[in-house]
Amino acid sequence: MASQFLISVDLGGTKILSALIDSRNKILSRVKVPTETEKGSEYLVESVSASIKKILNENHLKESDIKAVCMGVPGTVNPFSGEIGNAPNLDIRNFNIKKALEKKISIPVLIENDVNLAGLGIKKFELDKNVKNILVVFVGTGIGGALFFDGKLYRGSSFYAGEIGHMLVESKGKFATSSNRKTFELTAGRPAIVRDIRKGLNKGKKSILKEYISPQKQIKSKTLSDAVSKTDPLAMKYVGKSATAIGTVLGSITTLLNIDTIVLGGGVIEAMHRFMIPKIKTAFKKSVLAEPGKHVKIFETKLGDDAALYGGIALAEEFLK
Numbered sequence: 499m500a501s502q503f504l505i506s507v508d509l510g511g512t513k514i515l516s517a518l519i520d521s522r523n524k525i526l527s528r529v530k531v532p533t534e535t536e537k538g539s540e541y542l543v544e545s546v547s548a549s550i551k552k553i554l555n556e557n558h559l560k561e562s563d564i565k566a567v568c569m570g571v572p573g574t575v576n577p578f579s580g581e582i583g584n585a586p587n588l589d590i591r592n593f594n595i596k597k598a599l600e601k602k603i604s605i606p607v608l609i610e611n612d613v614n615l616a617g618l619g620i621k622k623f624e625l626d627k628n629v630k631n632i633l634v635v636f637v638g639t640g641i642g643g644a645l646f647f648d649g650k651l652y653r654g655s656s657f658y659a660g661e662i663g664h665m666l667v668e669s670k671g672k673f674a675t676s677s678n679r680k681t682f683e684l685t686a687g688r689p690a691i692v693r694d695i696r697k698g699l700n701k702g703k704k705s706i707l708k709e710y711i712s713p714q715k716q717i718k719s720k721t722l723s724d725a726v727s728k729t730d731p732l733a734m735k736y737v738g739k740s741a742t743a744i745g746t747v748l749g750s751i752t753t754l755l756n757i758d759t760i761v762l763g764g765g766v767i768e769a770m771h772r773f774m775i776p777k778i779k780t781a782f783k784k785s786v787l788a789e790p791g792k793h794v795k796i797f798e799t800k801l802g803d804d805a806a807l808y809g810g811i812a813l814a815e816e817f818l819k
Contacts, residue, residue, distance in 0.1 A: 501564055501565035502520060502521045502563060502565075503519065503520055503521070503559065503563055503564050503565065504518075504519045504564065504565055504566055504567075504568065504810055504814055505517065505518055505519070505553060505564055505566075505567045505568070505605070505810075506519060506567075506568050506569075506570075506806065506807040506808070506811075507546060507550070507567060507569040507570070507810075508569075508612065508803070508807060509533070509542075509546065509569055509570060509571050509572070509588070509612070510533060510572060510587070511533060511535065511572060511587035511639065512532065512533055513531070513532055513533055514530070514531050514532075514533055514545055514546055514549050515528060515803065516529045516530075516546075516549040516550060516552075516553055517529075517553075517807045518553050518557055518559075519807070519810065519811060523808070523811055525804065526557065527553060527557055529549045529553050529556070531545055531548070531549050533588070535587070535588050535589045535590075536589075539588075539593050539595070539598070540598070542590070543595060543598045543599050546599060547603055550567060550605075551603075561604050561605050562604075564605045565605075565606070565814065565818065566606045566607070566608055566814045566817075566818055567599070567603070567605050567606070567608070568609075568615070568809070568810030568811075568813045568814055569595070569599075569607065569608070569609045569610075569810075570609075570610055570611065570613075570614075570616065570809065570810075571585055571588070571595065571609055571610070571611060571612055572585055572587045572588065572611075572612045572640070572642070573585025573586065573587070573588065573611065574611065574657055574658055575595075575609050575611050575657060576657050577608065577609055577653070577657075577813075577817070579594065579596070580594050580596020580607065580609055581593070581594045581595075581596075582594070582595050582609075583656075583657065587639070587640070595607075595609060596608075606818070608810075608813050608814060608817050608818075610809070610813055611642070611644070611657075611660065612636075612642065613634060613635075613636050613642035613643060613660060614644045614653070614660060614809075615805075615810065615813060616634060616636060616644065616763060616799075616801075616805035616809055617632070617634035617644030617645075617646065617651065617660075617761075617805075617809065618644075618651060618809035618812035618813055619801060619805040619806060619807065619808030619809030619810075619811070620634055620761050620763075620799050620801060620805050620809075621634075621646060621651075621812070622808065622809075622812045623801065624761070624799060624801060625759065625761075627649075629649075629758065629759050630646070630647070630649045630758065631646065631647055631648070631756065631757040631758050631759070632644075632645070632646040632758070632760075632761065633646075633748070633752075633755070633759070633760045633761075634646075634760075634761045634762075634763065634799075635662065635748070635761070635762050635763070635764075636762075636767075637687060637688075637740075637764040637765075637766040637767050638688055638719070638764040638765040638766055639687060639688055639689060639765075640683045640687055641662060641663035641683040641686060641764075642662070642663055643660040643661070643662040643663070644660045645659055645660050645755075645757075662682055662747065662751070663681060663682050663683035663687070664681050664682070665681060665747065666680070666681055666682075667680055667681065667682050667685050667747065668680035668685065682743070685740075685743045686739075686740040686741075686743040686744050686747075687740075687766070688719060688765065688766050690740065691717075691722060691736045691737055691739075691740050691766075692717045692722075694736040694739065695707060695710075695732050695736050696710070696711065696713070696717075698732045698736070699711040699732070703731075703732050704731065704732070705725070705730050705731065705733065706725055706728060706730050706733075707721070707725055707730065707732060707733060718765075719765040719766050719768070719769035719770070720769055722737055722770060723769040723770045726770055734773075737773065737774065738773075738774075738777055740766070740774070741774040741777035741778045741781065742777060742778075742781040744762075744774075744778050744781070745777065745778040745780065745781025745782040745783075745784075745785065746781045746784070746785045748760055748778070748782050748785075748786075749781065749782045749783070749784070749785030749786035749791065750785055750786070752782070752786045752787075752790055752791055752794055753785075753786050753787040753791070756790045757794065758793060758794060758795070759794065759795050760794060760795070760796045761798070761799050762775065762778070762796070762799065763798060763799040763801075763802070763805060768798070768802055768803075771798040775797070775798060778796065779796055782794075782796065
C-alpha cells in the first residue's frame with residue numbers, strides 16, 4: 499500500500515515545527531521543539547530527526563507510512579541536491595542536510611527555502627489558479643520573498659531568487675561598507691523597529707514600552723501589536739516607518755517585474771496587518787509605476803505559520819512525480 503502521510507518541517511531560527519499531514523491535506527498533529535543552533539549542524543539534524551520520530555510514535559505510525567519529509571530552511575538551499583549554501587539564522591554554511599537527515603531516517607527528505615515553501619503552500623491553498631505572477635513576502639526577524647512567474651516557483655540561477663531582505667535600500671558615503679549599508683530587512687524587519695524604538699526610549703520619548711529600554715528585555719511582534727493598539731506614539735511611528743519602507747520596495751519590485759499579486763506574511767504582518775497593510779498600500783501606490791501597479795492585489799496570508807507546512811504538500815507533488 500502506498501504511503502498515506504507526509505511530514506512537513508518548518509526549521510526556524512528559534513523553533514522546529516513538524517506536522518503530520520494526511521492524504522486529504524489535513525494536519526493531524528504537530529510537534530514543536532526549540533532550535534539550539536549553538537550546538538552545531540549535526541545536533542540540529544538530530545533534533546529534526548527526534549521531532550519526526552516523536553510524531554510517528556504519537557500517531558502509531560512507522561517510517562514506511564510516510565512518503566516524504568518536506569523541510570523549509572531559512573537560507574539559500576538547493577532543493578535538488580539537498581545542500582544548504584548559507585543559513586545565517588542557523589549558523590550553517592555548505593551543509594547537505596538532506597543526506598545528513600536521511601542517515602537518521604529511512605524516509606525521502608525534500609528541502610526548500612522556508613519562504614519559497616510558504617509560497618508554495620499559499621499558491622496551492624489560497625490563490626485562484628488564474629493568478630500567475632506572484633510575490634510572497636514574509637516579514638519577521640528577517641525579510642524573505644518567494645517569486646512565481648507564470649504559475650511556477652522561480653528559484654533563480656543559483657537558488658538565491660527571492661532574497662529581497664538583502665536588497666540595498668540605503669548606502670551612505672563614497673564606498674558601500676558593512677557599517678554604512680542598510681538592507682531592506684535592516685530597515686523594515688522587527689529588529690529594525692525595535693532598534694528605533696529603543697533609540698527613542700533612550701532619548702526620553704514617552705511610550706508604554708519604557709520598561710523595554712533594556713536590551714535584555716525582548717520586544718516581540720505581539721508586544722509591538724499591543725502598543726500600536728493602544729496608540730503608543732513611538733510604536734506607531736516606527737511600525738509605520740517599516741510599513742512605508744515595505745510598500746516602497748514592493749512598488750519598485752512591481753515596476754520591474756509586473757507581478758499581479760503580493761501576499762504578505764510573517765510574525766510582524768500577522769500581528770499588525772490591520773495597521774500596516776493600509777500604510778503599505780499607500781506607499782506602494784506612491785512608488786510603483788501607474789500602469790503595472792493599478793491591478794496589483796496586496797493582502798495578508800490566512801495560513802499564517804501553517805503556510806510552510808502546507809507548502810510541503812506542493813513540494814512533494816513536484817519532486818515525487
